[in-house]
Amino acid sequence: MSGPDEVDLLNPVAEERYLGSLLLTASHTGLRDDALSALDPGDFADRGIGALWSLARRLAEERRRISARALREAAATGKHGFVPGVLDRKIAQLEAVLEAPRTVEGDVATVRECARRRRLVAVCDAIRQRAIVGEPGDALRYAYDALAALEQGETTRPMRFDEMLDGLWEAIDSPEARPVHPTPWAELNRRLNGGLRGGRYYVVGARPGEGKSILLHNIALHHAQQGGSVLVFSAEMGAIEVAGRMAASGTGVELNDIVAGDLASHPRAVLAQWGEQHCPIPLVVDDRERVTMGYIRSQCRRHKAVRGLDLVAIDYLQLVGSTDTRVPRHEQVARISRECKLLSRELDVAVVVASQLNREVTRRGSGRPTMADLRESGGIEADADAVLLLARGTIDDGHTTLPTDELHVYLDKNRQGPTGELTLRWEAYYARLGD
């Protein structure tokens, strides 16, 4: 099989040498500055040129002239940690091939593309090695994480202020370019400036059985009914169970009857009709029990490429496994939470994540949850764009405390709008929350 020569692909000698030799003459300042900001030292296969590049960048930072002489002098001080003899030899080599100045765009592009290929090949080699000698599950997790890290390194770039202003005008004049995904609840939408948005990370915290999954499923179904593409990770509950809950919330057929398979002919017909209407909605549930953020990220990325993706729901944060079990649990959870935020930014999707609360909330007389109750990590509170804390309403008749049909929603963090409190109707028998 013939194809590009691997050595050529990984080491674009001519381009690297030309770019390296640009550092030697003080006269090519414009070309050199463009190249210096466009490529990183690690982009060069030739480590000597990479080292010179790094040294040149430091001289530039110190606002010093860049030339063969300046580089030699800087290397000789030993201050920058480079071995002077090695750099001297590299400079001499480059002086021997010095070429007339030309534009650098093509050379920069070639070097950058080869660097990307080299990094990809290195990651593939490391995955292959782990696949051969390591535990397959670990190798797979490593693969997801390493490829995601590689891609992330490529997608982020700083933005100039004029580009930011262009983006701002685009957001003002073309709101359809940054759609809002309304939740099923008008009051919540009002406080969230219309609803959920891409690039944002929403946390829904509550004690067990206090409505986190119901809220997530209601949001997911509502969004998919409007045509938005939704991916739900349900480590806690099987996909069929989720379907039963969504069908109950959509039809008003009691969840108990659906779960028990005890349906009279009318509710059965209602359910069948609803099912037929809803077959095509763009909603997918992944009910794998053991997931990591690497897995979630790769599934989301694939989903987005194939079917588009607007909203990701994760039920729930503490069930997402960590790839680094050596660090304390609170650090693991903090990293997972951070990854959720990065996921929302990277794929420009709304990420809604359920989170458990710790037991402190039950010890408090009021039963009012606070962000400090988010279990195992304060990182969750810091990363989230909005935090919704749920608590069932209760009534005390002097002897016992009984739940009411209210669910209190405390919007305790809201980066883009007011915080506050609202009340929804608890209709768990239909697996839904009413306005």
Ligand SMILES: Nc1ncnc2c1ncn2[C@@H]1O[C@H](COP(=O)(O)OP(=O)(O)OP(=O)(O)O)[C@@H](O)[C@H]1O
């Ligand atoms: N068929 C039903 N009829 C009435 N209430 C129900 C029914 N099924 C579940 N519930 C109630 O719904 C609540 C479960 O809600 P949900 O699954 O959203 O809680 P959660 O906060 O996600 O809990 P967890 O942390 O355990 O996952 C519980 O209070 C449960 O008693």
